[in-house]
Amino acid sequence: MADTNLPLTERAVEKGRWQRFRESDFFHAFKRSPVAIVSFAVVSVLVLSAIFAPLITSTNPFDPSTLNLMNGFTPPMEPNAFTGQQFLMGTDDQGRDVFATILYGMRISLFVGASAVLFAMILGIVLGLISGYFGGWTETIIMRIADVQLTFPSILVAMLIFGIAKGITPVEYRDQMAIWVLILAIGLSDWVQFARVVRGATLVEKGKDYVAAARLIGRNPWAIMIKHILPNALSPVLVIATISLALAIIAEATLSFLGVGAPPTQPSLGTLIRIGQGFLFSGEWWILFFPACTLLALALSVNLLGDWLRDALNPRLR
Amino acid sequence: MTVPVLSLRNLTVEIPSRHGVVRPVDSLSYDIGNGEILGVVGESGAGKSMAGSAIIGLLNPPAHIAGGEIWLNGTRIDTMGREQMRRIRGKEIGMVFQDPLTSLNPLLTIGDQLVETMLTHLPISRSQAQHRAIDALKEVGIPGAKERIDSYPHEFSGGMRQRVVIALALCAEPSLVIADEPTTALDVSVQAQIIALLKRLCRERGTTIMLITHDMGVIAEAADRVAVMYAGRLAELGPVRDVLTQPQHHYTHGLMASTPLAAQGQKRLHQIPGSMPRLDRMPEGCAFHPRCPNAKEKCRHETKPSMEGGRAACWYPVSAEAVA
Amino acid sequence: MLAFIIRRLGQSILVLLVVGLIAFSMFRFVGDPIDNMLGQERTIEDVERLKRQLGLDQPFPVQYFKFLQGAVQGNFGVSYRQGRPVSEIIRERAPATLELAFVSGIFAILLGIALGVFTAIRRNGIAANFIMASSLIGVSLPTFLIGILLIYLFSVELGWLPSFGRGQTVKLGDWWSTGFLTESGLKALILPSITLGLYQMTLIMRLVRSEMLEVLRQDYIRFAMARGLKERAVNFHHALKNTMVPVVTVIGLQLGAIIAFAIITETVFQWPGVGLLFINAIQFVDIPVMAAYLMLISVMFVAINLIVDILYVFIDPRLRADRAGAH
Numbered sequence: 027m028a029d030t031n032l033p034l035t036e037r038a039v040e041k042g043r044w045q046r047f048r049e050s051d052f053f054h055a056f057k058r059s060p061v062a063i064v065s066f067a068v069v070s071v072l073v074l075s076a077i078f079a080p081l082i083t084s085t086n087p088f089d090p091s092t093l094n095l096m097n098g099f100t101p102p103m104e105p106n107a108f109t110g111q112q113f114l115m116g117t118d119d120q121g122r123d124v125f126a127t128i129l130y131g132m133r134i135s136l137f138v139g140a141s142a143v144l145f146a147m148i149l150g151i152v153l154g155l156i157s158g159y160f161g162g163w164t165e166t167i168i169m170r171i172a173d174v175q176l177t178f179p180s181i182l183v184a185m186l187i188f189g190i191a192k193g194i195t196p197v198e199y200r201d202q203m204a205i206w207v208l209i210l211a212i213g214l215s216d217w218v219q220f221a222r223v224v225r226g227a228t229l230v231e232k233g234k235d236y237v238a239a240a241r242l243i244g245r246n247p248w249a250i251m252i253k254h255i256l257p258n259a260l261s262p263v264l265v266i267a268t269i270s271l272a273l274a275i276i277a278e279a280t281l282s283f284l285g286v287g288a289p290p291t292q293p294s295l296g297t298l299i300r301i302g303q304g305f306l307f308s309g310e311w312w313i314l315f316f317p318a319c320t321l322l323a324l325a326l327s328v329n330l331l332g333d334w335l336r337d338a339l340n341p342r343l344r
Numbered sequence: 345m346t347v348p349v350l351s352l353r354n355l356t357v358e359i360p361s362r363h364g365v366v367r368p369v370d371s372l373s374y375d376i377g378n379g380e381i382l383g384v385v386g387e388s389g390a391g392k393s394m395a396g397s398a399i400i401g402l403l404n405p406p407a408h409i410a411g412g413e414i415w416l417n418g419t420r421i422d423t424m425g426r427e428q429m430r431r432i433r434g435k436e437i438g439m440v441f442q443d444p445l446t447s448l449n450p451l452l453t454i455g456d457q458l459v460e461t462m463l464t465h466l467p468i469s470r471s472q473a474q475h476r477a478i479d480a481l482k483e484v485g486i487p488g489a490k491e492r493i494d495s496y497p498h499e500f501s502g503g504m505r506q507r508v509v510i511a512l513a514l515c516a517e518p519s520l521v522i523a524d525e526p527t528t529a530l531d532v533s534v535q536a537q538i539i540a541l542l543k544r545l546c547r548e549r550g551t552t553i554m555l556i557t558h559d560m561g562v563i564a565e566a567a568d569r570v571a572v573m574y575a576g577r578l579a580e581l582g583p584v585r586d587v588l589t590q591p592q593h594h595y596t597h598g599l600m601a602s603t604p605l606a607a608q609g610q611k612r613l614h615q616i617p618g619s620m621p622r623l624d625r626m627p628e629g630c631a632f633h634p635r636c637p638n639a640k641e642k643c644r645h646e647t648k649p650s651m652e653g654g655r656a657a658c659w660y661p662v663s664a665e666a667v668a
Numbered sequence: 669m670l671a672f673i674i675r676r677l678g679q680s681i682l683v684l685l686v687v688g689l690i691a692f693s694m695f696r697f698v699g700d701p702i703d704n705m706l707g708q709e710r711t712i713e714d715v716e717r718l719k720r721q722l723g724l725d726q727p728f729p730v731q732y733f734k735f736l737q738g739a740v741q742g743n744f745g746v747s748y749r750q751g752r753p754v755s756e757i758i759r760e761r762a763p764a765t766l767e768l769a770f771v772s773g774i775f776a777i778l779l780g781i782a783l784g785v786f787t788a789i790r791r792n793g794i795a796a797n798f799i800m801a802s803s804l805i806g807v808s809l810p811t812f813l814i815g816i817l818l819i820y821l822f823s824v825e826l827g828w829l830p831s832f833g834r835g836q837t838v839k840l841g842d843w844w845s846t847g848f849l850t851e852s853g854l855k856a857l858i859l860p861s862i863t864l865g866l867y868q869m870t871l872i873m874r875l876v877r878s879e880m881l882e883v884l885r886q887d888y889i890r891f892a893m894a895r896g897l898k899e900r901a902v903n904f905h906h907a908l909k910n911t912m913v914p915v916v917t918v919i920g921l922q923l924g925a926i927i928a929f930a931i932i933t934e935t936v937f938q939w940p941g942v943g944l945l946f947i948n949a950i951q952f953v954d955i956p957v958m959a960a961y962l963m964l965i966s967v968m969f970v971a972i973n974l975i976v977d978i979l980y981v982f983i984d985p986r987l988r989a990d991r992a993g994a995h
Contacts, residue, residue: 434896
């Protein structure tokens with residue numbers, strides 16, 4: 027692997043990063059895959075509109091001063107009977123613009139998902155490096171915990187951690203802390219994959235001569251791990267991170283839907299769907315329909331992107 | 345003249361690929377007579393196994409028969425439908441594969457596999473099949489056949505497993521057996537036994553064998569005639585003695601000089617310069633000309649269509665003096 | 669063989685002890701049990717008395733041991749929220765979850781294997797490609813959305829099936845209530861079972877397909893075809909049997925997952941099972957119920973793992989021989 031990369035790094039001296047990227051096999055494969063292009067486009071649009079939500083909608087749906095209860099239950103694209111206002115995706119019972127709630131909900135969903143994956147990734151990388159590099163009983167303990175945790179579905183682990191963390195948090199802070207507890211719970215339920223891959227790569231690299239040489243001359247083990255070993259594990263870690271992101275978004279939505287995630291004061295897509303489900307029988311379908319579609323589009327496109335990335339970066343992972 | 349058991353007429357196998365169509369088997373023609381053992385030799389990739397798969401109708405798509413004819417006992421079989429062809433496999437043509445460790449289903453007893461095969465092709469009852477299965481195992485030299493019929497493949501050694509494979513290939517009494525590198529995966533000490541067994545069983549039953557191998561020693565030991573293949577084409581075809589001692593094609597000549605058995609007494613083994621061309625980069629004319637010590641202008645442009653006037657597909661065959 | 673089972677049993681017990689420690693720590697350190705039981709109005713004497721009563725004044729290992737003792741006897745304390753013994757509540761709720769898990773497990777396994785085999789055998793067919801493409805959507809679709817979609821179609825729009833609850837149930841024996849014996853009970857099972865089983869079905873299908881494709885590439889399949897065996901026999905007798913060896917493990921684990929995932933389905937359909945109980949327990953930080961659920965589900969997972977391992981030995985004659993030879 028290192029050998030094939032050599033000429034590429036040499037060329038890099040002459041060419042810019044961007045140009046190098048455009049000439050890479052990776053970009054070439056991307057251009058040839060319609061699935062990858064479409065899902066990348068969908069993910070980009072959703073992420074950008076979540077980030078720039080305040081610019082896209084004039085109202086923050088969770089600022090009570092902007093709400094007009096008279097606007098409640100306005101169907102999409104129809105003028106409200108009292109105020110005459112029109113809403114792209116209608117309004118909910120409180121008169122909140124569904125479109126705006128989705129944009130703000132997506133912010134929470136993406137923030138929780140991305141932070142949880144980042145947390146899981148850092149934790150997994152550190153534990154993977156430690157267990158692979160030092161071995162011994164440290165490795166035994168870490169990998170045993172990983173095995174036991176893998177026996178249980180991660181959503182269950184996340185629920186349990188959420189429940190315990192909620193129990194530890196004083197009652198008055200529970201709603202405020204819910205988002206962070208959610209990140210902790212999903213992150214802790216998801217580190218095992220990262221740790222396993224990094225540990226595997228560490229074991230392979232550790233046996234190589236250059237690592238042995240670096241150890242002999244007394245280099246700091248952490249410097250060896252980060253400079254020499256970690257780069258070899260980066261592409262599988264990236265693939266797992268993408269797939270984990272889709273799973274984390276779904277996990278967050280599920281927990282919030284079940285009422286053990288983001289609180290109604292800071293609703294994520296899952297919370298919105300939970301709220302919308304209540305109106306399913308009374309005919310206000312749009313309160314449920316649009317958040318559900320958004321979640322579906324987000325989860326599916328991230329998943330497809332992850333799938334494609336796995337095939338493009340490392341066929342062996344299949 | 346009697347009808348040959350197997351007759352190939354310009355058999356051509358093609359695989360469409362991104363870089364155009366390649367031909368792993370190109371206009372292959374030969375006959376195998378009743379009770380004869382024909383050895384087919386060549387390097388890996390020469391198309392010998394692919395020809396075997398084509399005959400038995402088990403080419404892996406996208407490989408397919410693109411031209412030519414295959415006749416079995418006077419019946420054309422390459423145009424047959426799936427179901428008709430299935431009835432021929434096992435019943436008319438038996439097949440022995442290279443690796444006995446992977447040829448047997450690990451989860452079924454060898455008895456199950458034998459009985460299932462016989463019941464598929466022969467009008468006999470299950471208990472009759474049981475008896476014949478034991479007989480078949482005895483015939484291939486499995487000690488304690490009666491007890492071992494309910495054993496699983498992993499309970500046998502490699503050589504024993506290949507005996508089971510042979511019993512399976514022969515249990516419906518086919519008229520032709522295609523043995524694809526039957527000894528390659530075995531210990532040297534077992535190889536000769538397996539060849540001897542195959543030879544004996546076929547002599548007794550009058551079964552014809554197409555013996556695919558890259559091992560000249562096996563050919564010398566077992567075959568009546570030999571077909572030498574190079575890059576999907578037939579290079580030379582003739583009685584074993586003649587081909588081995590007086591090769592006419594320059595490829596066969598080089599091959600013999602590089603075989604320890606035939607090259608006894610020489611200090612160093614001969615090497616043919618270069619390697620077999622890739623199928624998607626076949627040279628014009630004779631496929632061997634880039635490596636041939638005797639290539640002339642004609643070789644570069646024209647392929648000798650048939651074996652007329654000799655055994656070899658060569659414009660300028662090796663003369664008898666050159667060998668001596 | 670026996671040595672192997674004993675070793676696996678030892679590992680299982682170790683896992684259960686660790687899980688027990690977690691559950692016990694929840695009891696001990698998450699929220700103050702005395703707070704939870706006495707409420708705001710209390711005296712120092714009350715606290716001291718309860719502490720002794722609960723054994724909280726004893727050293728940690730002793731407390732842990734007592735907790736385990738109770739757990740083995742099915743004693744998980746009293747629910748903070750309902751004020752009744754946890755074991756009683758769980759026993760009441762268990763039949764609903766088990767019946768739901770049973771039906772969706774059967775659905776997931778049968779359909780998953782059938783579709784997996786189909787898509788493997790007809791791997792280039794239009795129908796197979798369509799099934800594979802939709803399965804990718806199925807994997808990305810959160811379970812609760814499937815449930816909502818089904819409710820919308822079959823309850824709201826068509827009005828064919830109930831959208832919540834178990835329907836009418838019949839008492840069997842002392843405490844088992846079944847929905848299998850009434851029409852409304854069976855009807856109520858349909859949507860939740862599909863919701864719960866769909867994801868597992870997709871997973872099993874994709875696994876069976878890839879394993880089967882791998883098996884179909886093996887030499888012994890080629891040899892079976894070269895012997896002229898019928899396509900049916902090659903596919904179903906030779907290939908399927910070998911496919912099932914690795915699949916059995918995953919199916920076992922999926923069965924455990926079904927019980928865990930029942931939490932989601934039960935919430936969507938307001939199914940009065942253990943999962944709904946657990947979610948409510950989390951919402952109200954009802955630690956005894958959470959701890960009991962954790963212990964129960966762990967026992968179930970560990971037992972399933974153990975059974976799968978032992979089952980393996982019976983399916984694969986190679987393992988039987990190796991294990992027999994090992995001691």
